[in-house]
Each structure stands twice: as structure tokens, then as C-alpha cells.
Amino acid sequence: MxxxxxxxxxxxxxxxxxxxxxxxxxxxxxxxxxxxxxxxxxxxxxxxxxxxxxxxxxxxxxxxxxxxxxxxxxxxxxxxxxxxxxxxxxxxxxxxxxxxxxxxxxxxxxxxxxxxxxxxxxxxxHYRLHGFTRRLLEVLTSGVLGDLQRVEFDFSIPHFVVKPGNIRLDGDLGGGSFMDVGCYAVDLTRAAWGEPRVVSAEAVLSADDPRVDLQMDAELKLARGIPARIRSSFIGDDQGSMSLRVVGTAAQLEATSVIVPQWGAELRVTASDRVVIEERAVDGENSxxxxxxxxxxxxxxxxxxxxxAALGVGTMRVVDEVYRAAGLQPR
Structure with missing residues (x-):
């Protein structure tokens, strides 16, 4: 049919x-x-x-x-x-x-x-539907890392990408690095570990529009007080970063190109000097x-x-709390 x-x-x-x-x-x-x-x-x-x-x-x-x-x-x-x-x-x-x-x-x-x-x-x-992300979430929730100790996101866009005049630098249009790429980290955090609590946040503000965060460093707490740190940035180095690092008592995980898996995303889990899991995104799959x-x-x-959207509401509420913690108003 x-x-x-x-x-x-x-x-x-x-x-x-x-x-x-x-x-x-x-x-x-x-x-x-x-x-x-x-x-x-x-x-x-x-x-x-x-x-x-x-x-x-x-x-x-x-x-x-x-x-x-x-x-x-x-x-x-x-x-x-x-x-x-x-x-x-x-x-x-x-x-x-x-x-x-x-x-x-x-x-x-x-x-x-x-x-x-x-x-x-x-x-x-879109990244949530890619096979790499599905596998990443599977590993994060599998128990292979042991008890979680800390989570670190670095979603930094190279400094030359977001140029003056870009709407991502306009406070009237909801600009800011946490709105643009930090929201991905919040979404993935909630998918893997449930609702986080915002502890603190510090922003590097645009000189042209002080409502706009060029960089945000936020500290969240997961269940049982596990720290999760998120950096979102428009002022990253020449390479930038879309990385996730998770440290557990049994192993640690590193993932790259998390936001856009088709750009060569890699997943690696190591325990001491031993590689437990090592995988790459499948060539040709598009998120x-x-x-x-x-x-x-x-x-x-x-x-x-x-x-x-009913699930996405929770992500925006966390984003709001990060901005408040940084002394800024939600968009």
C-alpha cells in the first residue's frame, strides 16, 4: 500500500x-x-x-x-x-x-x-535521531561506566563562525551561545540522566549587546549530586568542539561531534589502559x-x-534557569 x-x-x-x-x-x-x-x-x-x-x-x-x-x-x-x-x-x-x-x-x-x-x-x-546518538545514549545508560562521577560538555563554535550581524548575536531575536548550542547539552543531559538542577553559571557577554552570551559556563547537578558542567561558546579556538566527557568509577567515555554526528562523530570508552568501546558514526547517515x-x-x-514539544518544554526551563543563574533574563 x-x-x-x-x-x-x-x-x-x-x-x-x-x-x-x-x-x-x-x-x-x-x-x-x-x-x-x-x-x-x-x-x-x-x-x-x-x-x-x-x-x-x-x-x-x-x-x-x-x-x-x-x-x-x-x-x-x-x-x-x-x-x-x-x-x-x-x-x-x-x-x-x-x-x-x-x-x-x-x-x-x-x-x-x-x-x-x-x-x-x-x-x-535532529541529532537525537542519528544512529550514533542512539548508541551514545545506550552506552551512557548501560552501566558500563560504573557509578557516575562527573559529566563535561564543551560545545564551542570556532570564533570566526558567528560573525557580526548574525542573528545569534541579537538579543531581540533570542541570541546567545546557550540558546544556540547549550540547549543541545541540556537536551542530552535530560535524555540520559533525567532532570538536572542548575547550580551556577557565568557568562562572557557581547560588548555590542550585553544581553547576549558569547560564552556560558554552567554547573548543573544530576541525581545524587553528580556534577555536570556545560560550556557553550561562540569564541572557541580554531577547531571548536562538540565534545562530551563522562567519568565513572569503572570507565570513562569521550564522544566527539555530538551535535552533528555525520561530521565524523566518534565514541570511545576506556577503563584504565584498556579500550572497552570504540565506534564511529556510520558514513553517509544524515541526522x-x-x-x-x-x-x-x-x-x-x-x-x-x-x-x-511537551518534552522540549523541560529543556527550555533549564535554559531559563541557566540564564538567571548568570544574572541574565530568559529570552
């Missing part, structure tokens, strides 16, 4: 839409990008022509399109909740680019709107393709998802 086609509409002409939705949809059966909308319809037309999307217009065109089942929203986090709620009320499912929204309050609005409309809302933590494949499958069968 042929699967029902899932039509996708995109709000905004952000570059991430091509990598996260348009390219995967070209190779996946049963999904098709139908339309793209932007505040400026001319910009949407240009993007549609370049990407091979058949229809374009403004945001309302996408929300009212009869063939659009799922709306992908890669807008700034400060406006994402508004459009997500509108899409849900229009009878569409939504996939919000991470972070789910600007803060825990607006994230809750998305989850509640989905429940009220009888539709699904997802957050685009964005896995995410779209997963969302389409979930919409067809109605199964739970680790990307459900």
Missing part, C-alpha cells in the same frame, strides 16, 4: 531550511515540500525557485494551504511560538527548529496549543534525513517521539 503523502510548508527563507527539510525531502518517499512563505513574498519566490519548491507566498499562504500537513518553522526563537500556535490552530502539525522557543513559558504555549488542536508539535533536535523520516513516521502512526 502506498503511504499517504505528507505535504510540508516552510515559514521563512532561513538557510537551515534547505539542509533540514528540502534536501532530505528529495530522497525520502512519502514527503514533499509544497510551499515556502516569507514576510517578503518576493524573497519566498526567490528561495522557492532556487530550491525547486512549487509554491511561494507569505506566511498565511502556507498556513492556509490545503495540501500542507506539516509546517517547518526556522524563525528566530522570539517569534517562533506565535507562528507555531497559529499553525497548530490552522490544523497543521509543526516542527520548530531548535530551540523550541524563546523560553519555558512560550514553549509551554506551543505544547498546550498542540494538545488543544489535536495536532503534533516537535522540536528539531536531518533521520529526523524528517522519523517525524513523517510518527505522524502516520501516532507514536510518541523524543522530539515532542
Amino acid at each position: 502506498t503511504e499517504r503523502l505528507i505535504g510540508i510548508g516552510i515559514l521563512g527563507a532561513a538557510g537551515i531550511a534547505e539542509r533540514a527539510i528540502v534536501e532530505p525531502a528529495r530522497v525520502l518517499e512519502g514527503v514533499r515540500v509544497i510551499a515556502i512563505g516569507a514576510r517578503d513574498p518576493a524573497r519566498a519566490r526567490t528561495a522557492a525557485a532556487r530550491l525547486g519548491v512549487p509554491e511561494s507566498g507569505d506566511y498565511e499562504m502556507v498556513l492556509n494551504h490545503p495540501d500542507v500537513d506539516l509546517v517547518y518553522i526556522p524563525l528566530p526563537s522570539t517569534v517562533q511560538a506565535d507562528w507555531a500556535v497559529r499553525a497548530l490552530q490552522a490544523g497543521k502539525h509543526v516542527l520548530c527548529e531548535k530551540p523550541l522557543s524563546a523560553n519555558g513559558t512560550t514553549a509551554t504555549q506551543i505544547a498546550e496549543a498542540a494538545d488543544a488542536a489535536g495536532r503534533r508539535a516537535f522540536v528539531g533536535f 536531518y534525513a533521520r529526523q524528517l523520516e522519523h517525524v513523517a513516521a510518527v505522524l502516520r502512526v501516532g507514536s510518541p517521539s523524543p522530539l515532542d
Whole structure:
């Protein structure tokens, strides 16, 4: 039996839409990008022509399109909740680019709107659907490390990547390193070990916009008081880092390229001088393709998802607490 086609509409002409939705949809059966909308319809037309999307217009065109089942929203986090709620009320499912929204309050609005409309809302933590991440979580929760002693994340983007003018440096648009990459660490922490407690945080602020953290060092506590330290940064060295290190009484784990596993992610567990586990991400597997494949499958069968907005609300609440601990306001 042929699967029902899932039509996708995109709000905004952000570059991430091509990598996260348009390219995967070209190779996946049963999904098709139908339309793209932007505040400026001319910009949407240009993007549609370049990407091979058949229809374009403004945001309302996408929300009212009869063939659009799922709306992908890669807008700034400060406006994402508004459009997500509108899409849900229009009878569409939504996939919000991470972070789910600007803060825990607006994230809750998305989850509640989905429940009220009888539709699904997802957050685009694409890395969670990659086989490498599934294996990483399996190892983290297997007991092979023994009793946990400490957890360390370093998600630092090379200093030359986020340049002046980038929306990630704009406080009005929900900018900041913890919003951009720190949220990944919070999401993975919650997936592996449950809800953490924020102990302290220290931020290096932008001279141009003191609401924006160029770097954040946060200390969290897991169950039984285990320390988890998260560094998020836009001012990393030339190589940057997407690393996780976990130390236990029996072994320690190191993982690289955690945010984007297809960029050569590696997992290594050692006990004294002995290598217990050593694995690499499978060549050719793409986290964005896995995410779209997963969302389409979930919409067809109605199964739970680790990307459900109701779960993502907790991540945004932790992000809020980190900003408060650093003396800043949530976005």
C-alpha cells in the first residue's frame, strides 16, 4: 500500500531550511515540500525557485494551504511560538527548529496549543535521531561506566563562525551561545540522566549587546549530586568542539561531534589502559534525513517521539534557569 503523502510548508527563507527539510525531502518517499512563505513574498519566490519548491507566498499562504500537513518553522526563537500556535490552530502539525522557543513559558504555549488542536508539535533536535546518538545514549545508560562521577560538555563554535550581524548575536531575536548550542547539552543531559538542577553559571557577554552570551559556563547537578558542567561558546579556538566527557568509577567515555554526528562523530570508552568501546558514526547517515523520516513516521502512526514539544518544554526551563543563574533574563 502506498503511504499517504505528507505535504510540508516552510515559514521563512532561513538557510537551515534547505539542509533540514528540502534536501532530505528529495530522497525520502512519502514527503514533499509544497510551499515556502516569507514576510517578503518576493524573497519566498526567490528561495522557492532556487530550491525547486512549487509554491511561494507569505506566511498565511502556507498556513492556509490545503495540501500542507506539516509546517517547518526556522524563525528566530522570539517569534517562533506565535507562528507555531497559529499553525497548530490552522490544523497543521509543526516542527520548530531548535530551540523550541524563546523560553519555558512560550514553549509551554506551543505544547498546550498542540494538545488543544489535536495536532503534533516537535522540536528539531535532529541529532537525537542519528544512529550514533542512539548508541551514545545506550552506552551512557548501560552501566558500563560504573557509578557516575562527573559529566563535561564543551560545545564551542570556532570564533570566526558567528560573525557580526548574525542573528545569534541579537538579543531581540533570542541570541546567545546557550540558546544556540547549550540547549543541545541540556537536551542530552535530560535524555540520559533525567532532570538536572542548575547550580551556577557565568557568562562572557557581547560588548555590542550585553544581553547576549558569547560564552556560558554552567554547573548543573544530576541525581545524587553528580556534577555536570556545560560550556557553550561562540569564541572557541580554531577547531571548536562538540565534545562530551563522562567519568565513572569503572570507565570513562569521550564522544566527539555530538551535535552533528555525520561530521565524523566518534565514541570511545576506556577503563584504565584498556579500550572497552570504540565506534564511529556510520558514513553517509544524515541526522536531518533521520529526523524528517522519523517525524513523517510518527505522524502516520501516532507514536510518541523524543522530539515532542511537551518534552522540549523541560529543556527550555533549564535554559531559563541557566540564564538567571548568570544574572541574565530568559529570552
